[in-house]
Amino acid sequence: MAVAKNQHSRKKPAANKTNPDASLRKHLVELLNAGNAHVTMADAFADFSAEKRGAYANGLEHTAWHLLEHLRIAQWDILEFSHNPKHVSPDFPEGYWPKTPGPRNDAEWTKSVQSVASDLRAMIRLVTNPRTDLFVPLPWGDGQTVLREALVLADHNAYHVGQMVDLRRALGIWKKS
Numbered sequence: 001m002a003v004a005k006n007q008h009s010r011k012k013p014a015a016n017k018t019n020p021d022a023s024l025r026k027h028l029v030e031l032l033n034a035g036n037a038h039v040t041m042a043d044a045f046a047d048f049s050a051e052k053r054g055a056y057a058n059g060l061e062h063t064a065w066h067l068l069e070h071l072r073i074a075q076w077d078i079l080e081f082s083h084n085p086k087h088v089s090p091d092f093p094e095g096y097w098p099k100t101p102g103p104r105n106d107a108e109w110t111k112s113v114q115s116v117a118s119d120l121r122a123m124i125r126l127v128t129n130p131r132t133d134l135f136v137p138l139p140w141g142d143g144q145t146v147l148r149e150a151l152v153l154a155d156h157n158a159y160h161v162g163q164m165v166d167l168r169r170a171l172g173i174w175k176k177s
């Protein structure tokens with residue numbers, strides 16, 4: 001049987017042929033890290049003067065604390081949804097934003113920045129794990145896949161990082177031109 005089958009099979013791909021699965025995972029990591037095209041999340045919040053963390057800029061809706069916490073909560077939600085069947089999402093939209101314009105103290109800000117970084121690393125580990133099927137719909141979702149969640153996360157992060165850079169420029173605390 002196997003022999004008969006093989007007679008009709010095409011030539012085996014060369015050993016060094018591109019692996020589409022590995023290639024896709026690599027592109028997703030690059031997208032999540034955002035480093036190739038623009039400012040990363042870590043850059044956006046780096047060296048942020050404490051007295052400006054809850055400050056509004058003319059014409060802009062959000063403070064840096066709003067944006068930081070919103071990024072953290074949304075990313076955590078996407079990460080948990082992507083691997084945890086028991087995850088319960090916050091109420092939308094109020095559960096995705098902080099209650100106050102600024103953090104209570106330095107520790108609260110630092111903790112949020114660290115969570116943003118570690119949850120991003122966790123999402124990247126999930127996406128790069130060869131045992132993670134990128135394409136199978138998550139059994140606890142309604143059609144979402146890990147691929148879809150990774151794309152949604154990268155898109156959402158990029159959107160708010162862009163807002164963050166504009167906010168820093170408007171507040172006069174963006175070092176880059």
Ligand code: NI
Nearest residue numbers: 070074156160
């Ligand atoms: Ni958002």
